[in-house]
Amino acid sequence: MSVKLDVRLESVGTRFRLFPQPRFLSAFQTPETVYISVPPEEIKPGPADNRMIVIDAINKLPYSRFFRPPYIGAKNPPVQPSSDGHFDHLDIESREFSCATMYATVRRVLDIWEDYFGHQIEWHFEADFSRLELIPLIEWNNAQSGYGFLEFGYGRSITGGIDRTRPYCQNFDVLAHEIGHSIIFSKIGVPENSQEEHLDFWGMHESAGDLVAIVASLHFDTVITYILNKSCGNLFTVNELDRVGELSESREIRIAFNYKRMSDVGAEPHDRSVPLTGGIFDVFVEVFQKELVNNGLITQALADLSNSGPNQSQDLSDIQNRFAAAYKGNEAGFKDALLFARDYLGQLLAITWSNLSPNHLTYHTILRGLLRADRQITNGEHQDTIRTCFAWREISLIPGSLLLRPHTVQECGLTAGPDFVDGLIERLNQKDPKVIEALQQILRDKPAKKKKS
Known part of the structure; x- marks a missing residue:
């Protein structure tokens, strides 16, 4: 979402409070106030609007292929807004807050990505349902997205049971990842022949979910400030931005900043997604660094040192010290550069995903889509950066491709x-x-x- 649109929503949108990252992390124990695009007068109790509705189900079993929406069982009363139509008054320890959080997270992520796509994203299940069903708290140590619904339980305890202190509906990254799947189903669809092997299709899906979450999380001011203060702009380090789906202080589902190449991963979609996510994340960071160099905030030599990959000859402490010296006194400039790179990445992905076919999709197809999107956005300013990042990840034509055959x-x-x-x-x-x-x-x-x- 552009900075201008975010500012405009403060005057016309509805207020909610969200935890930018799981609240059990020490740096994110205070919720941040955000605005969604739906005006207060258009939101119904639930919360609900014309695109989605929260249903606080009672004693519900998880949906399955035998049990699907719409839910018609017992449920708690819908959450009510305050007298001025907003939802930022709710006690963060209450069940009502969890309901409002789930709605606001999904709507906020949708707002962000509809802005990048430039139009409303229609639901892939629109032939059967007009609204997405959101079920925030069921007695289950898991969460899932499906055809016309998102339903979330709780995190798992050490013994594998339910940990009620960690409701998934309050985990922004996990919710954003799942709505990312819905966006991809809407924009790309599914392969016509479901019997064929489509390793790259499902790897792309998982990668897209992670990237949707990463870009969306960069719309929290607390996240941006924390990342920059912790890294001083040296984003080629492990930081909160690249820890997707945080489960604890030291454990996450996947890490966007990684050194995985295609030869390091197998066929399982989550595993296979890591090099693709890493390659696109590399492009994002290099665009951020280019902006820093262009604005005279760091030298080209420092940028080259920091993005040279795993190299035992690097003095990592010296690199970090040099970033810290450059960051001090220039915090606003670093933030502007990060927002610039964020919006470039959002546009790049939206254009790429809008032009992909699900049939016979490969990572090489995605690479070509990124190059075409960059030419559309910047007239090809980052072509070599994209090629280099993907070459390092060993993302290229599959062996035996007809495109490799000489004639x-x-x-x-x-x-x-x-x-x-x-x-x-x-x-x-x-x-x-x-x-x-x-x-x-x-x-x-x-x-x-x-x-x-």
């Missing part, structure tokens, strides 16, 4: 010797023998060489 002149039937002439004569002879005689005279009779005097 000889002979295979194309364009032999330049007598065989070509004979073939031409044979073809033309079927039409007009007189023309053939004339062509034969022209093509075969060599002019006599002039004798030297």
